[in-house]
Amino acid sequence: MKYLLPKNELYSRLARWSAEYSILAPQKVGEYSEFLPFTAQSELCLQEPHNTRYPAKALFFPQSETILKYNRISGQLESAAPESQKRIVFGIRPCDAKAVTLLDTVFAEGDNQDPFWLARRAETFLIGLGCHEPCATCFCTSTESGPFHTEGLDALLTDLGEVFFVETLSERVEALFSELSPAEAAQQEIALAVQAAAEKSLPKVFELDGIKEKLDRVFDKEIWAELSQSCLGCGICTFLCPTCFCFDLVDEAQRGTRVRNWDTCMYRVYSLEASAHNPRPTRRERTRQRLMHKYSYWWEHAGKLGCTGCGRCVRYCPVGLDIRAMIKKASAYESEAQHAN
Helix, strand or coil: CEEEEEHHHHHHHHHHHCCCCEEEEEEEECCEEEEEECCCCCCECCCCCCCCCCCHHHHCCCCEEEEEEEECCCCEEEECCCCCCCEEEEEECHHHHHHHHHHHHHHCCCCCCCHHHHHHHHCEEEEEECCCCCCCCCCHHHCCCCCCCCCCCCEEEEECCCEEEEEECCHHHHHHHCCCEECCHHHHHHHHHHHHHHHHCCCCCCCCCCHHHHHHHCCCCCHHHHHCCCCCCCCHHHHCCCCCCCEEEEEECCCCEEEEEECCCCCHHHHCCCCCCCCCCCHHHHHHHHHHHHHHHHHHHHCCCCCCCCCHHHHHCCCCCCHHHHHHHHHHHHHHHHHHC
16 A cells, blocks of 8 residues: 655654554764664654664664573573564665565574574564665665665655655555555656656666676685775674674673674684684685675575675775775676786
């Protein structure tokens, strides 16, 4: 179904939903925005063209969480699984919603499903906000997505000025919008025009056809040393990536807890083995791992690309490394080397 949500009614509607759901929405924090609980005093940040600084994956896979507790008195292990809570993530961008579906292949499929992910995922509705003015660092149209991509969403909003055009995508959120006025054909045409204009503003920066094979062929080439020359190894690109899922487990003996923390393949010690051997000893190997994981290994793991083109790694890299240029250069390296010879 398609509805119209007047912007001057948005806060009252969110307040109404909050009686039954925990509402998480983008809100300004310093120079950035992040998903925070909605309250009557909240100032939503829905007009900025760029995404929240931290990806929505943090709402399902927290940066740090206790996964096991040990009771010294009873000598027993205690479950730390989160309680099921009905939530609405409002204003999530399409790239982040798609990223959640990609992480489902890691945490919610196969024989070893993650109970923490499953508990949060099952009771969370994703209401998306399309990007009618994509920012310069976005490249979702190059990664099988787009500024109004619907994968993973329960509903999608299009900004039409005074109103949001609402398209419900799953029956479970239909009741949230059923009181609104249905959108007429003319308003649907306007929404489609806005979506088409946004798509056109983001021309593809590289082609995915054959990209895995191209990267696989240059696995041992010197191009990776060139691409990694400026990298600081800070890990910002992976921590802020909506699809990176590396983590470390730490036993905090004094607290009697086992904690899961985000980790990154960009750190030297991440792949350090107990034998003292490190298969990724330099930035060259670690940069290669990051790009190959997104554009080659994800195809093997899930049959899908592991990047949604959100642009966070471009926007927040302290030395200005741009994954778009890196992918283009790496995938073209073999043909350029042959031409030079």
